[in-house]
Amino acid sequence: MTSEPIRIGVYVCECGINIGAVIDVAEVARFASALPHVSVARQFKYMCSEAGQKMIQDDIRNLGINRVVVASCTPRMHEPTFQNAIAAAGLNPYYFQMTNIREQVSWVVEDPAQATAKAKRLVSAAVARVAHHAPLDARKEQVTPAVLVVGGGIAGIQAALTIAEGGYKVYLVERQPSIGGHMAQLDKTFPTLDCST
Numbered sequence: 001m002t003s004e005p006i007r008i009g010v011y012v013c014e015c016g017i018n019i020g021a022v023i024d025v026a027e028v029a030r031f032a033s034a035l036p037h038v039s040v041a042r043q044f045k046y047m048c049s050e051a052g053q054k055m056i057q058d059d060i061r062n063l064g065i066n067r068v069v070v071a072s073c074t075p076r077m078h079e080p081t082f083q084n085a086i087a088a089a090g091l092n093p094y095y096f097q098m099t100n101i102r103e104q105v106s107w108v109v110e111d112p113a114q115a116t117a118k119a120k121r122l123v124s125a126a127v128a129r130v131a132h133h134a135p136l137d138a139r140k141e142q143v144t145p146a147v148l149v150v151g152g153g154i155a156g157i158q159a160a161l162t163i164a165e166g167g168y169k170v171y172l173v174e175r176q177p178s179i180g181g182h183m184a185q186l187d188k189t190f191p192t193l194d195c196s197t
Helices: 025-033 050-063 075-088 102-106 112-130 154-165 181-185
Strands: 008-013 038-044 067-072 096-100 146-150 169-173
Touching (some): 008 025, 008 050, 025 038, 025 067, 146 154, 154 169, 154 181
Parallel strands (some): 008 067, 067 096, 146 169
């Protein structure tokens, strides 16, 4: 951990009308600017665009921002985008926190006042969290290409077979002396009346 003062940049995305039509994005940015450790809070139409990423990079270089919060869409879609952008500006990519104000707010909360209030709470939580982030380094680890399947019922057997067909070694573990689970206790199965075993 470094001893330099925490300087957080908060970037609120309008996502066209996806977010901006429901949430008062300007109000969320204004609110964020007053949070502890926040040095700059900005709104932008599309934060994931090149211009949006450049805005973040410029603030890192020119304002000494050392933590970044982006309030936009799902991290599943753009977390790597923003992590790569801040890494390109010389900041550890793990000094980043993303909060989802599209799927978790604007798409599910109809009332603009309630949506804006919820977006503020999510941004506040992200700012509080990113202040505690530590730098991390990516690394590669050797793994054993094998799978342990617990339970020798029909689902466990099918999972083990599918994984084995994929070329992986499979260990199937069952606590009972025989496999088959509840299915093995049935006499016949519907609709063919075949023997279940």
